Every structure is written in structure tokens, then in C-alpha cells.
Amino acid sequence: MGNIVTYLQDEQRTFFESPFCAVDSLVCSVICYFDFDHGAVAVAPSGRETLLHDIVALSDWKKLCSGSWLEDAKETEDFMRALMASRRYRSMTAAFYANEFSNVVEKQFSALTLFLGQGDAYIAFRGTDGSFAGWKEDFNLCFKHVIPSQRSAEAYLSGVASATECPLIVGGHSKGGNLAEYAALVAPARAYERIKAVYNHDGPSFLDDPSPRIEDASFAAKLNKTVPESSAFGMILERRTGYRVVRSSALSVFQHNPFSWEVECGDFACQEALNKSAVLFDAALDEWLRSKNTEERERFIDTIYDLFVSTDANSWAEFQSQILANTKKIVGKSGELDPDTRRFVLATIASLGGILKRETLKRFRPSPRTWLPFRKERYNTSADTQDPS
Known part of the structure; x- marks a missing residue:
């Protein structure tokens, strides 16, 4: 091909x-x-x-x-x-x-x-x-x-x-x-x-x-x-x-x-x-976005961004060129977050993981009461679609 x-x-x-x-x-x-x-x-x-x-x-x-x-x-x-x-x-x-x-x-x-x-x-x-x-x-x-x-x-x-x-x-x-x-x-x-x-x-x-x-x-x-x-x-x-x-x-x-x-x-x-x-991932991400208000989304994204720029790298290439050292910097900086912000970031990441888990269970272990075509008007999925990943 x-x-x-x-x-x-x-x-x-x-x-x-x-x-x-x-x-x-x-x-x-x-x-x-x-x-x-x-x-x-x-x-x-x-x-x-x-x-x-x-x-x-x-x-x-x-x-x-x-x-x-x-x-x-x-x-x-x-x-x-x-x-x-x-x-x-x-x-x-x-x-x-x-x-x-x-x-x-x-x-x-x-x-x-x-x-x-x-x-x-x-x-x-x-x-x-x-x-x-x-x-x-x-x-x-x-x-x-x-x-x-x-x-x-x-x-x-x-x-x-x-x-x-x-x-x-x-x-x-x-x-x-x-x-x-x-x-x-x-x-x-x-x-x-x-x-x-x-x-x-x-x-x-x-x-x-x-x-x-x-x-x-x-x-x-x-x-x-x-x-x-x-x-x-x-x-x-x-x-x-x-x-x-x-x-x-x-x-x-x-x-x-x-x-x-x-x-x-x-x-x-x-x-x-x-x-x-x-x-599956798109459905989980959509639900996660809907579950957070505008301020929460902004706060999470800004915090993650600040952690990355604290390494003094300006690009992903620069970050990856010293990935171990930069990862250590991020871990160290995350420990300096105030307790409220740290709890917020961890809870936000955990909530996305929880949504992904629920969506996985919904799709691969359906029950007669809960199995519905997810957002059928948006996705043209079919049972025989193969996922190479």
C-alpha cells in the first residue's frame, strides 16, 4: 500500500x-x-x-x-x-x-x-x-x-x-x-x-x-x-x-x-x-471534558504545562534529549506544588483513568440493561471493524 x-x-x-x-x-x-x-x-x-x-x-x-x-x-x-x-x-x-x-x-x-x-x-x-x-x-x-x-x-x-x-x-x-x-x-x-x-x-x-x-x-x-x-x-x-x-x-x-x-x-x-x-478513548475523553468545568480544565492544563517548562526545555526535542534529567526535574517540581494543587492534579488524572475503565467495561462486558450504541449519531462503528492496535 x-x-x-x-x-x-x-x-x-x-x-x-x-x-x-x-x-x-x-x-x-x-x-x-x-x-x-x-x-x-x-x-x-x-x-x-x-x-x-x-x-x-x-x-x-x-x-x-x-x-x-x-x-x-x-x-x-x-x-x-x-x-x-x-x-x-x-x-x-x-x-x-x-x-x-x-x-x-x-x-x-x-x-x-x-x-x-x-x-x-x-x-x-x-x-x-x-x-x-x-x-x-x-x-x-x-x-x-x-x-x-x-x-x-x-x-x-x-x-x-x-x-x-x-x-x-x-x-x-x-x-x-x-x-x-x-x-x-x-x-x-x-x-x-x-x-x-x-x-x-x-x-x-x-x-x-x-x-x-x-x-x-x-x-x-x-x-x-x-x-x-x-x-x-x-x-x-x-x-x-x-x-x-x-x-x-x-x-x-x-x-x-x-x-x-x-x-x-x-x-x-x-x-x-x-x-x-x-x-473508546474519544468517548472517555469527551466524558472527562464534560465532567470538568472551564476553570478546572484550565487549571489542570496550566499546571501540567508549568511543570514541563520548569525543565528549561522549550520543545519536546529538547526535553527528550535529556529525558531522564528532565523527568527528575518534573517529579521534583511536582513535589513543590501546594497540597491543594497536587491533590487536584492527581484527582483529575485519576478521574480520566476511572472513566476509561468504565467505558472499557461497558463495551466489552455489556449487560442487557446498559448496552446501548454509544453516541450512534456520531460514530459509524460496525461489529466487524478490526483494531490493529
Whole structure:
């Protein structure tokens, strides 16, 4: 079974010859993870376009992939070679690069506009990088109605729409998918009308609906949400149906890696339902979130974040480079928490474990009185769905 790398190698038709599809969107979402600030060929924040081929061919790949999951993925070099050699992507250009970061307001935002060469533009929003601030902003979605990156995504889409006249496609992977949805939902009417499609690749949903537009048939027709079979990230806060479930060559949370998503015949290889383990975890996480009020969620997330940043590491890579020493620091700092906060954190973690245990018993030891299809309107599960994990 192939993936987006083999798709790049095999699909050599231009966008004139074969229309843009969901697999192309995931490819563009991966491109958005490039560190264009340190590439040999700069991408302008203005509308001056640069050939994507030149960016890849003339850049130091290690620097171009630094700071993201790409620097550790074994498929990255093959992806770069295939992208550089692709007839399909040869005419693609990049412009309007934005990169904003702030530990103070817990914000990590980056976006790029890719002109496909046949008249359309793809607005790509970057997912979470390796920084603690980036991950903290993701978790803030559990208690904040709007996060700083969503505001930036709204402004970015509006700005690109004002500076261009072409049809727009919007998308991203992980948090980038959430930003793409948010930006489209709150976009001015004229910009929204120009959006042909919105792609959310395993990105979380929303605490509250950002706009009544989310219920419109027009938005449902534009939205393409894809999640891997054991999705943990893309199903967070998700209450809607209509997403596609993509088979993955990885297990558990590692399915979040786009290189693990299986591709066949120019499209994602899909199955009818999420794996049972994913449904179980998502149900437990949803119940846990509902059982805590906004203040409790914020307090728990802030406390855990403070423990990690107390190690002086700024990213997961830095943390893992001295994992034993940093783990000892966290354990030591947790002992310094005031008794009330320590009890609160331990009780919060225990409550999630208790919910997971109850959900497991419910699903695997059902009784006639309690066995009901869990949130049937949301999950299209089937008895014969196999869970490889």
C-alpha cells in the first residue's frame, strides 16, 4: 500500500489533467511545516511568488525541516526528492509566508499560500510544531472559545483573499486543520464564496461553534475532514459526522503522522468506521471534558504545562534529549506544588483513568440493561471493524 510519498512519485499528471484532491491537500499541509525562515530560497511575506521546486532544490533540507516532526521522519528525504521531481508540482509557487510565535500569549502560527499553476490557490495552515507553546495552544482549545492562532488564521485568509482574485482552497494538518475550518467559518462573505473546499486532516474541532455557518449545507459541501483509523487528535471536541476514516500503517497516536496514511488509486484508502479503541478513548475523553468545568480544565492544563517548562526545555526535542534529567526535574517540581494543587492534579488524572475503565467495561462486558450504541449519531462503528492496535 502506498502513501503520500508514492503518490508524489506515481501521479505525474498536472492539475489541468487531474483535479486537486484530498491527497494533494495533505501534501500541501506537509509542505507548510517547512521552516521557510531558514531555507536558502526565502518565501516572501508579500505576493511575490517563488517556485516550490527552487525552494526544495536550493535549500538545506535539514534546516528546512527543523523544528517539526519532519526532521525525525524516515520518509522525509524521499518526500523531498519526489516533490522536487514532480511534474504535478513543478509549476507550484509559494507566497504570503507568515510565521508568528509567542511564549507570552502561548501562540504558534504559520501559514503559506501555494499557487497550483492552474488558477487556484491553496492556503495552508501549519499544525503544531515541536514547541511547548504550540502544544499548549492546542490544549487551550479545551477551555478557550478562541485561541490566538485562530485570530491570526482569520486575518490571514482575509488578507490573502483581498490580495488575490483566484478561487481558494483552505486546509491543514493537526491544529492547521482546525485553523483552516475556523478561518473559513468566520471569513467575510465575499471571501467565503471564493472558497472551493476546506480540508481538515486530523485536526480537532471546536468548544463552541465559531459561526452559524457551521450548520449550513454550503459549508458541509466544502468541508473534507479526514482522520486516521485510531484518531486521537482529530476527534477531540468533534460532534459531527461526515468525516472519512483513513487506514494507517502506524499504530495508536503515531497514526497522526501523515506519512502513515495509506493511499491507493490516487485517493486515501478508507474504511467505514474508526477502530474500537479510538471510539473508546474519544468517548472517555469527551466524558472527562464534560465532567470538568472551564476553570478546572484550565487549571489542570496550566499546571501540567508549568511543570514541563520548569525543565528549561522549550520543545519536546529538547526535553527528550535529556529525558531522564528532565523527568527528575518534573517529579521534583511536582513535589513543590501546594497540597491543594497536587491533590487536584492527581484527582483529575485519576478521574480520566476511572472513566476509561468504565467505558472499557461497558463495551466489552455489556449487560442487557446498559448496552446501548454509544453516541450512534456520531460514530459509524460496525461489529466487524478490526483494531490493529
